[in-house]
Amino acid sequence: MTTFHPYLFFAGFCREAFTRYQEVFGGELQIVTNADMPENERMPDVGDDVVMHAALTIGDGLLMGSDDPTADEPRPTMGVSVNVGLPTVDETKRVFEALAEGGQVDMPIEAVSFSPAFGMVRDRFGVSWLLTAEPEAQG
Secondary structure, eight states, rough: OOOOOEEEESOHHHHHHHHHHHHHHOOEEEEEEGSSSSSGOOOOTTTTTOOOEEEEEEEEEEEEEEETTTTSOOOOOOOOEEEESSHHHHHHHHHHHHTTTTSEEEEEEEEETTTEEEEEOTTTTSSSEEEOOGGGGGG
């Protein structure tokens, strides 16, 4: 079976972003910093608190990311969005509003042909999200 898992890069604020994502979505968060790495795998010219790998596991879902030590300023994700299917319209609205805090709404939540609630938002960390209530949530 082939699986795809988004991997996001941040300019020094991966821990903040993933902590927020855990607050919004729940799940189990694992963060590995440069200091946590075996000595022979540590990056020499970056701080100990640089996130080398973050993983947020929710059920069968997995969102991963890290800090990009070559990035000197925050950059929005370009050309890709994280698509999340949620079980109800209310949950989709809750997540949308939480991700929109400090971010930018690209398309407000509305009913569309494939979902009773769909919206697009770029969060305060520059990550683009597509949020979709599952069709069976219509009742």
